[in-house]
Amino acid sequence: MKFSYFTLSVALRHLRYGVGQSLLTIGVVAISVLLIVYLRTVIGGTQVRIVNNVTGVIAHIVMEPAERTPIGAWRLPAEDRQALYVGETVKLPRALDKIDDWPQWVQALERDPQFTVVSPVATGNVFLFRSARRQAVRVTGVLPDRHDRIVNIESNLVEGRFLQLIAGEVVLGRKLADQIGIRLRDKLRLVGPGGQALSVTVGGIYQTGFGSLDEGQLFLTLRDAQSVLELGSSISNIALRVPEIFAAETIAERLAVRVPFRVRSWISDNPSIFSTLDAQNQTINLVLISTIVAAGFGIGSILIMSVTGKYREIGILKAMGATPPEIQSIFVIEGFLLAVLGCGVGIPAGIALLQALSRVRAPGPDGRIQSVFLIEIDPALLAAAAMVAVSVGVVAAFFPARRAAGIDPMEVIRGA
């Protein structure tokens, strides 16, 4: 490639002279970039919302103590087949239902860049006593600043606080609060399965719109949960978040072989949602690939037309001493510029469209006004879309450019 004054100025002049065609091609590239950005962001956001809606707000991956499960002899390696039942010989290195040296595990997981949030959780069922009423609820003891990044409570608070949760305080869903008729700063008594009692104050009330979270769930500090559930210093599981929800299962599988715990992902817990979303993703990818290919053909075909139309002028430039690499560069630069200009239009347009969509608000399933589209503009996605468009532009330009470079000036001189 030769980016010289000569090649750049000729390429630019070609584009400017054929401004109609150039604008059309830039438009095609812009639309495909816009589609990439729009579909990936909006559908991606919608998928996250679907996943959240169906599964409740859950961790992407949960690491919990393995259960003692008999292993069928047929699943053993061939040399061990004499055994009929090996259940009793499975060695469980940990206590059955808790993780006791969790601070080390948390530390180890945090060092792994695959996990964006690592949150230790102590959870179990307790009875909640409020004057004469008694109700079974699930308590979840967490470190609020960590867990809020897995289950978004703070931003869904109706009143009170969550991140500054202190010992002796609980945070619960609006529906549960209404059911048992309690308000902020009311007192409750919790009694654990072992009979351990704990007096608590309502420190916050939230409404997420997710039934399982709003109805039967009570958050408290990790220490309080450990005490009411009589876990000592152990916890029940470690909740993890990964950057790419659809990679959760792969990451979970890889983690499972490295730790003496059971590791499950939201995908293995909800196989049908996943396969639906996966099909949806493949459809989107097909659409995106088609538009990118169309944009590539757009760039390629106007350059082919351009090379054909300028056959003589190119031949004469070569006769005057322009080298094949220079001629090739002129057209590759044209493809590159068309793609770059297409991105220059398509990416801001995509951002503007997404920002407009993110301001669209309507009542959600719980009647609260919320934004209709879950939109997070991802700079990496923008960069990737631009990279794809520019690479396609250069590749599409390559073949017409090579043809131009191969024009024989003698044929032009003779064939007039």
Next chain:
Amino acid sequence: MRGPPVIELRGVGKVYRTGEVETPVLFDISFPVQRGEFVAIVGGSGSGKTTLLNIMGLLDRPTSGQVLIEGEEASHLDELGRAQVRRERLGFIFQFHYLLPEFTVLENALMPCRMKGSDFEAAQEARMRQLLHTVGLGDKLRNRPGQLSGGQQQRVAVVRSLANSPALVLADEPTGNLDSRSGRVVFDLMRSLSRESGTTFIMVTHDDDFALEADRVIRIKDGHIQHLATGAGVAKATNPLRLAASNSPV
């Protein structure tokens, strides 16, 4: 003391091969052209004039023999090397002007300079403006080639051939596509520019009147040089061109 000839052919032969068929076109052609000469090449259609000019312009390679440009063998350089020599030392004028429609008259004239970079182009701009004035296109500098007549376009091409101050300008029937009046204008221009700048011209032409005004006429017949006439001072009656022209098919 004179330097080496601007161009010298030594035993140049050319055979075109199309599959099994061999077409010999040029046979053992040798002649030097000195600096500042204005040489006309004449000959019947299909006699090999364009082939010869393409070989001299390093656009084509001889099958045998050598082409020396300013004393250096150049015809066996690779493609990039030959492009380099063309860009640095040669100028071309063709029967059709082939100006770039996207560029103005001035930019077209400067195109060979543009290949050498923006500094060089800027340095030559005043000179090219002046040249375009000289050829009567001073008021057309910012026009596009499409807005010019055929003769005017060819004048731009003549000026363009001088842009990089070449040692040698090769012109293949530069007036062949023009009416006789425009053809005359273009030829006179080439002749006077050659005198003023001392640039060597080699011009293929069908027009005997133009050939007579050249310093030297090289006549080609069936791939051989038939006559070499040296010097415009040769008496017209004894000018070999006249003798040869009487049985010329043109």
